Amino acid sequence: MDGFPILSLITFLPIVGLVIVLSLPKEKAQTVRITTLVITSIQVILAVILLANYNYGLAGINDPNSFQFVEKFRWIEIPGISWIGTIKIDYFLGVDGLSMPMVLLTALITFIATLSSWKIDKSVKGYFALFLLLDTAMMGVFVSLDFFLFYVFWELMLLPMYFLIGIWGGPRKEYAAIKFFIYTLVGSVFMLLVMIGLYFSTKEILPDGSSAYTFNMLAMMNPHNYVSTGILSPLNPSNLRFIAYIALFAGFAIKIPMFPFHTWLPDAHVEAPTPISVILAGVLLKMGTYGILRISFPIFPNITRELMWYIALFGMINIIYGALVALAQKDFKKLIAYSSVSHMGYVLLGMASLTSVGINGAVFQMFNHGTITAMLFLSVGVIYDRAHTRGIYEFGGLANQMPVYTGFVTVAFFAAIGLPSMSGFISEAMVFLGSFGTEVIRTLAIISTLGILLGAAYMLWTLQRIFFGKLNEKWANLPDLDLREYVMLVPLAIVVIFLGIYPSAMLNIMNTSVKHLVDFLAVNAHHISTTISAL
């Protein structure tokens, strides 16, 4: 694979698709759909090729030499005049055990979402153009190792998402779209300031011996690169670095979404069309937790250690609060949206443990939540397409009417509850193993187990309300799944069950990196704390 820019290809392939789609005449809706499907299929193939060539033994995280498929060259360089120093921004891509599962997830979910978009027939061309732009942005976030590049991809995602919800969404689409946009933008502008602050606090030693400020994330992680006079330097007696950590964390937390920043999520989900809900829950939410693991943790190890209890606390609130609110929902889609809030809480709890098991569980949970929630939202879409309603109480007894559909929904529900032999079980178990093992957050972990109980309650109750009991006569003519829906649901069900039986397939990918991250955090947190206390 040496020298072949496979990451650029997988990231910018959708842009090629975008150009093709835009050059097609408006009437050729079917060609537009097929083009998008071909592009996303190639992305899946490329992701599989990446996986086949992936070296499980390399760690990544902070070590540029153990990242894989690296592409690095100078993107912007403004040579140094004495008074400004060199400004340099790299085009720097690479994957490690944290990003590899996310790349696989993004490719898979985008492919499935394309199929799910098949029935959209309002301005098809515009829809798929924005869809492909969103695809590039998501992939870009997961493979960038330069903060500036990461930020550009992060923001690039907002506009297509705004239009996809705002134009193709439900009755309150305008409100939902602008709410999503403003919430996320608030988070990301603070990220911008933190990014610039970190830039002025990091000086990388160049091969020729001179030093330059840099946006390279890996350089920001290395304590040797700190500029003591930098605005966000840990050696700076002001507490700005601490505030910056919280601002950055909040930026990511809005995306997760973490309580109390979660209110945009139910609105966005309820109004978004099914494929966009699938992408939102399947991929977008993961960006928040991915950003925390990729950026917040390794760049601020000592502050992370100080705040781990609070991160776990918010994880716990997410789990319990999300489950309780889900219990009260009458709208099927809203219920799934709140179950997402609850399930992302496990990710927070797992990573707050700062143990190898816990963070492995968290990353695994990110992947699993992506596949399981995608299945759940597709299921909502299936029933909504047929009945044009999502009210849980309007259904009942669908099990006899739509047996195959019921089967898939049951798989998804049980996976979400965390039934053994399903992927959700493994990751949740690991999250709890990790968090029980960490003294500081043990109490919070114990309270969080309530979430499993509540989860089972709202899921099983919903299953009962929709599928069992007496069939509402109104729905006596609902057909079961068609071929397209099979193609969407079968691969996800296979992944969910396969990873439930053989989780190592995924855990092996991330394990080396996660272990390295945990060691790196421990060593550096200690190192920085001693340096500060020595001052």
Add this chain to the structure above:
Amino acid sequence: MNLSQALSFVKPEIAVSITLVVLVLFDLIFHKDKRIIPYLAMAGIVVTGIILAANFNLTGTAFKTGGQYGMFTADPFANFVKMIVLIATFLIVLFAYDSDEINKITDRLGEYYALIFGMVLGMFFLISASDLILIYLSMELLSLSSYVLAGFTKLRDRNSEAALKYLIYGAISSGLMLFGISLVYGMTGTTNLFEINSLIQTPDINLYTFAFAMILIFAGIGYKISAVPFHYWTPDVYEGAPITITAYLSVASKAAGFALLIRFLRVGFATYVDKAGNWQVLDLFDWQTFLIIISVLTMTLGNFAALWQDNLKRMLAYSSIAHAGYMLLGVLVFSDKGVTAVLFYFFVYLIMNLGAFYVVMLIANKTGSEDIDDYDGLGYTAPFLGVTLAIFLVSLTGLPPTAGFIGKFYLFIALLDAKMAVVAVIAVINSVVSLYYYIRVLKHMYLTKNDNAPVVPVSKLAFSIVLVLSTATLFFGIYFTPVSDWAKSAAVILGIG
């Protein structure tokens, strides 16, 4: 220095004056065919541009009044801003081709272009002025030309209202400025900024009188850059004037005002520039705190007032007030880095703001209104204008991957380098607020259903202008090295220290 040497510094100004005279003469001699006048104007701009580019690094002062320094300063900084003004002028001349408003006054086209060149001449001198008298004179030349242009078409009552409001506010602020200048002359005995710099470094200066004089002078400058609280004229004038003139005022005359402010501070108050490019500023008057307050007020008021506007021209007027607030951020850090950021921002703002105004003008040609409700569903019937307007507005918001993002990025870099985190936080919150009103236009264009949205025809010329501007907005958002190199090499201001 003899006269010919001194004149070599003002070659671009001479070129502008010759164009101005040629335009007036041509208009007097050939009554019939006015169609050729825009070509003459463009030729004048191109020649001036070539002269500017050839003398880009020329540095020095001319027209000495006895001391070591003259009243006119040439340096790369001035040439950069003059270039911005020229590009804006060139685009405005092109815009006029497709402007219904301007095409209705073909018989007065000669005066229209002559007045525009009057403005250019005023701005050129303003950008280079290092003497309070020259500052005042060039400011008046600029203002008098713009007063007439604001009401030039006389097509609507709004035109005259705009011109009158502009004139009244302008007269008051230039009066205040003149009073401030006279106070400074009274205290120092000179009007030359270089000499003022050394003369005010004595304990004899009464600090209160001096502060009073500075605030009065800032009233004149603040009026030109529409900084709060001297912004009152902006929304009414921008709404009432022909769109080409509105666009021109929002970019060129604002850039000239900023150039004046920067030079005034750099030459008059900076005593020493260290190796990192940070200016040491005299502490007679706390310019930094003063400008922080003005900047925060300007961006906040501009953004919040824009939220409620239903007329797009008016909304863009408030947005341009907000952008003046952002640009002040680059001034108040008192460093070469800040000047680079402001210069970079000028360039980006030129592209995106003129682009936005032009698309609004093309749409108004068809619909006859700039009301936001008339944009309903327009994204589907005018796909090209819709997408490009979206690009310009996203760039004005400052989202990647557009040039507007890079502009803001540079300003924040300068700000955080000066360790002003709190101001930076206020600025980013402001840019979130601005998202709401920019995106509102997109909402009307794309999210609101309207089966009767008009089809907007786009001429070949208009198509290419919009295409070039929108491509540049995206291109410089992804690859901005050439512009930032240029801006950085131009952050050289002739001054003391």
